[in-house]
Amino acid sequence: MYLAIASDGVELRQPEVVTDLYASYWERLGPDRIAAVLAQHDAGELSEDRQHVMIPVATLRRLAAGRVPEGWDADFEGMLAKARERGWLNEAGDAVQAHLERER
Secondary structure (H helix, E strand, O other): OEEEEEOOEEEEEOOOOOOOOEEEEOOOOOHHHHHHHHHHOOOOEEOOOOOEEEEEHHHHHHHHOOOOOOOHHHHHHHHHHHHHHOOOEOOOOOEEEEEEEEOO
């Protein structure tokens, strides 16, 4: 799954794929605009290095709701467990780190 960031909002694409998580943007968005869009849509925070987004787990669940197959919750929890093992989940366990990529 990936969080697609555009100047007018965010969209969770391929939510059924829980083996990969990243954030991407197509447009020529600068870091300030990316951070603003994320904040406006409660979709996370841009890291200081501008290479990652901390996406709230609740946001991923909200954007995936009604669009994923049965059993997704268990698979998603498995993804979060792996993220925790790798240090990609924050201390509270309510946000997960995703690499930020510019789509070409």
